[in-house]
Amino acid sequence: MLNTYFKSSDKNFYLLHGDTMKLLPEFEHKFDMVFADPPYFLSNDGLSIQSGKIVSVNKGTWDKSQGFDYLNDFNRQWLSLVRDKMKDDATIWISGTMHNIFSVGQILTELGFKILNVITWEKTNPPPNFSCRYFTYSTEQIIWARKNEKIPHYFNYELMKQLNNDKQMKDVWKLPAIAHWEKTCGKHPTQKPLSVLTRLILASTKPNAWILDPFTGSSTTGIAANLVNRRFLGIDQEETFLNISQNRKIEIENPKIAEFYKNKIADFINTRRLTEFLDNEKANETIKVVLGFCQAKEIKKLNCTNKFYFHAIENKNTIRDFPINLFDAKRLILYSGGRSKPIKLNGFYGEISSITLKHKSDIEGKSNSKTEFYYEVTLAQNFIESIDLKFTLNTKKLFEKIDDINLKLFQQYLPAITTWERVIEANIQ
Numbered sequence: 001m002l003n004t005y006f007k008s009s010d011k012n013f014y015l016l017h018g019d020t021m022k023l024l025p026e027f028e029h030k031f032d033m034v035f036a037d038p039p040y041f042l043s044n045d046g047l048s049i050q051s052g053k054i055v056s057v058n059k060g061t062w063d064k065s066q067g068f069d070y071l072n073d074f075n076r077q078w079l080s081l082v083r084d085k086m087k088d089d090a091t092i093w094i095s096g097t098m099h100n101i102f103s104v105g106q107i108l109t110e111l112g113f114k115i116l117n118v119i120t121w122e123k124t125n126p127p128p129n130f131s132c133r134y135f136t137y138s139t140e141q142i143i144w145a146r147k148n149e150k151i152p153h154y155f156n157y158e159l160m161k162q163l164n165n166d167k168q169m170k171d172v173w174k175l176p177a178i179a180h181w182e183k184t185c186g187k188h189p190t191q192k193p194l195s196v197l198t199r200l201i202l203a204s205t206k207p208n209a210w211i212l213d214p215f216t217g218s219s220t221t222g223i224a225a226n227l228v229n230r231r232f233l234g235i236d237q238e239e240t241f242l243n244i245s246q247n248r249k250i251e252i253e254n255p256k257i258a259e260f261y262k263n264k265i266a267d268f269i270n271t272r273r274l275t276e277f278l279d280n281e282k283a284n285e286t287i288k289v290v291l292g293f294c295q296a297k298e299i300k301k302l303n304c305t306n307k308f309y310f311h312a313i314e315n316k317n318t319i320r321d322f323p324i325n326l327f328d329a330k331r332l333i334l335y336s337g338g339r340s341k342p343i344k345l346n347g348f349y350g351e352i353s354s355i356t357l358k359h360k361s362d363i364e365g366k367s368n369s370k371t372e373f374y375y376e377v378t379l380a381q382n383f384i385e386s387i388d389l390k391f392t393l394n395t396k397k398l399f400e401k402i403d404d405i406n407l408k409l410f411q412q413y414l415p416a417i418t419t420w421e422r423v424i425e426a427n428i429q
């Protein structure tokens, strides 16, 4: 019987106490993302400098160096157990240094994961090198891999680009090392900064995703996850660390403290506030979108109009209904192509302010049309052109989890409904 060490009142934060190798096989749940900061096994009695003082590099008995075979066996065991707990499209992030990262990389490949990136986290404020015989150690590596070679993963490319002054985010992340304000609930010797965890969670998960940390320590992963509306389960064998984790979660149940931490996340300082982003993310998830077909020769005209027309007549001159619930759609997105050409978004979209049924005589330029009635979609402003909405569509993805009726309408070039999230996911790279 699995005992939960701690379950938060909002049921978004769970902690298990014990050996991760024993606990992982004991439950069935599958996760959307895993972050693991396993022992680096670097506690070899060496010395370092911290806040101007000479200190031992030893972190605890769990981190004692025990040789390469032990390291490989350890990594193989936990990685294969964690892989079983991942959804097919899930990804895993593993942090490390030269002490363990080569072993982790090799075993990931051996177990069938596909490595997506190796992030170099460059600490903007590293401790100086004590011996003066090496370059200052200022980086850690974080490997990002997906469970399955063939099953696509989620990546919020757009957000990462926005956070990087509208340029593609690189695999070198300059983010500060752990700061004092993150240690209010006690000290863990290898606590990760919230800014690193928030970035990787937002890059690879959607709201409400389930995140697992099999070596949770003070649960930075869980705190970052909950701050950005994701759910969390963490495992650690040391009760002292679970206690810090629990107190950190209780601390952010106070909205003022949660807000304080959100304002400290490096990516969102001096840009836009994280809270605003999260509200948008939630809204965008379910923004209802109408897809409209636009002939290639008509695209040029879109720059200076806020109107779009759908035929409202069936073959036998009956008024065609818009797809169910169309009238509360928020956004119109146009696509072109078809028949022998690939179906592509052509970059034009707009926020809908009204949709009305109109006779051709009431529409400028349509009085001679063969079609008697149209649905006139009026946008809040003229069409916006975005290069990020120019891509070939995977039409099946576009309506996945919506319904088949809309897929059929779309295949006949009729107005069809989906969500903004689906549109972004239907991008064929």
Ligand SMILES: C[S@@+](CC[C@H](N)C(=O)[O-])C[C@H]1O[C@@H](n2cnc3c(N)ncnc32)[C@H](O)[C@@H]1O
Pocket: 018, 019, 020, 021, 037, 038, 039, 040, 062, 188, 190, 191, 192, 193, 214, 215, 216, 217, 218, 219, 220, 221, 235, 236, 237, 238, 241
């Ligand atoms: C590098 S620390 C993680 C620190 C964490 N990322 C944080 O921000 O606080 C690794 C943690 O794994 C735990 N650990 C090591 N071996 C374990 C095992 N077999 N089962 C459960 N926990 C383990 C240690 O107690 C330690 O807290």
